[in-house]
Amino acid sequence: MSLSKFDKFKLYVFLASLIELISIVFGAVLFGFNVVFLAIIIFTFSTSIIILLIYIHVGEKHDRIVEVSKILGTDAKEAFEYGKIGLLTYNENFVITWMSDFFTERNINFIGERITKWLPEVNSIFQGDVESIIIEYEDAYFEIERKVESQLLFFKEITYEHQLQLNYENERVVVGLIHLDNYDEATQYQEEMNISIIDSEIKQPIIDWAKEKGMLIKRIKNDRFLVILNEAIFNKLVEERFSIMQSIQKTSDDYAIPITLSMAYARGTTDFQQLDDMLNSLLELAQSRGGDQVAIKKFGEDVKYFGGNREAQEKRSKVRVRVIAQTLRELIEQSHNVIIVGHKEMDFDCMGAALGVSRIVSTYNKVVSIVYHEGDIEEKLAECLTKYNDKLFERHHFINELEAMSILEDNTLVIMVDHHSIDQTNAPELIKRAKRVVVIDHHRRKSDFSFMPILVYIESGASSVSELVTELFPYQLSRVNISEQEATIMFTGILIDTNRFKSRTGSRTFEAASQLKKLGADPSEADELLKDNYNEFELKTSILNYCEKLDNGIIIAPYSGDKILSRAIMSQIANEILSIQDVEASFVIALISDKTVALSARSVGNINVQVIVEQMHGGGHFTAAALQREDSTVAEIHQELKDVLVSYFNERKIENESDIVG
Secondary structure (H helix, E strand, O other), rough: OOOOHHHHHHHHHHHHHHHHHHHHHHHHHHHHHHHHHHHHHHHHHHHHHHHHHHHHHHHHHHHHHHHHHHHHHHHHHHHHHHHHHEEEEOOOOOOOOOOOOHHHHOOHHHOOOOOHHHHHHHHHHHHHOOOEEEEEOOOOOEEEEOOOOOOOEEEEEEHHHHHHHHHHOOOEEEEEEEEEHHHHHHHOOOOOHHHHHHHHHHHHHHHHOOOOOOEEOEEEOEEEEEEEHHHHHHHHHHOOOOOOOHHHHHHHHHHOOHHHHHHHEOOOOHHHHHHHHHHHHHHHEEEEHOOOEEEEEEOOOOOOEEEEEOOOOOOHHHHHHHHHHHHHHHHOOOOOEEEOOOOEEOOHHHHHHHHHHHHHHHHHOOOOEEEEOOEEOOHHHHHHHHHHHHHHHHOOOOEEEEHHOOOOOOOEEEEEEEEOOOOOOHHHHHHHOOOEEEEEEEEOOOOOEEEEOEEEOOOOOOOOOOHHHHHHHHHHHOOOOOHHHHHHHHHHHHHHHHHHOOOOOOOHHHHHHHHHHOOOOHHHHHHHOOOOHHHHHHHHHHHOOOEEHHHHEEEEOOOOOOOOOHHHHHHHOOOOOOOOOOOOOOEEEEEOOOEEEEEEEEEOOOHHHHHHHHOOOOOEEEEEEEEEEOOOOOHHHHHHHHHHHHHHHHHHHHHHHHHOOO
């Protein structure tokens, strides 16, 4: 009959006590009842008991491990050894009660301890979140599975397989494109000597950097390189935050040359055709977002971006404008009718661009309509349309989305202005069903299109879409007939988007403004259209009382009052905050309906608010961005923004440190 652990312990203590008693009696007879002698005897007895307990505990743990070979037999034991599989049982308190030989061979023994203390990751199996997990323990990898409805875990060592998988992942092919933004424009009128200096100081460092990192690099155009690398090299580039970008920025600044890098990397598939398609789309994304950044995509995942810490520069040439104008003209001529679509809550820039495109289409005698929803436009624009109602509605055909759907045909041309996303459009169903879509926008691209446009004209370096449309006027076959009211609305759009020519203003912006002035735009009238009434002034003042100043020149105004704000008011307040000394960026958060919270962000040009707001699933461009979210609160958006700002400035710090090290 086998004894329990407790019975064995009682037997051992009894025998030890008996031996100790005999020793005391024997010692007393020989030496008398000496106190020192008795102390030595008692100490020896206590020490013996402790050693005995340890021996029993270790011995029993060892017995419980080795016993499996006796229970399962030699064949089963060999099968487990061949498959590198270990067994472990536990009780209802998750205390390990038994471990197989598998663990003895690896010097692993946790019998009597909670498995969740030894391996906290196992909690996910017990909670039913996953069926198996992979853990690393003392430089080895194990896959752990639980036998359903039992207190048994299977351990399989997969160190070799894991290493193979790791090697496979590290050796997978990554392809990239490196493009020198503005290279052609910067070298077009340079002397040969200056061009050679640019090449040696900008091109050669790129080649040296690629070779140093172990990449294969080949020049495929004068301003573009193809690179081939593997995942291991790519991961190192990510860790270094693509340091070559900061290096080229510094060199460009030193030589006062407006050249930056756009980079694209495609990965995650062995299909080279897919990699090529991804790569070209990624480079287009990086450039349409203003360049000076890296666009990365792993097959099946969303696009990620690095960089983009500088304002987009004017890159479009008059040759490109002429080509776009000619292409647009051909598309219009091939269409039966044209429908112009703006974004939700249309503003002056969106409406001005729509009016301008409408007049372009009219020169080719095509039926043209503008999708327009009363109540879904900014308040000041609504007042303007009321004021110009007779003259505008005589020259333009305004319809709602339902009416637009009724006149949509296969050869209808749909032109999206001031936006490029279905989520932002005021006619989503129309865009989904349209077969011929043109995009004219100045916001940085967020991601791939969810539809298939036949022409994309996105210039993130432009101040506004009204500027882009104004530049198309001279390249039409006939003179575009623009009224004073239409020109004034377009001018007002430029005025708002540049914060009265204080930001995002290039030479082309002033040329467009000048052209609109020649067409009859009235700056005084534009200023009058933008004036606040007393109630608006009072509201803005009350909102400014909520301002909170943070580090790095950031001011946030989380308005939690009882008023529902318009997005126009929010953007105006964000612009006004920028007039404060040492303010780099401003954020206004408020309710725009009972269930919708919005955020409006503005920057003077040193902080990329688009990158910040994109992390919160919004969008925009470098100096102006926004988001809106349903079923959220001002306090929640406020805290999320603060967390994102911490992350943003930490990343900038890392990039700056990388630049210094470089």
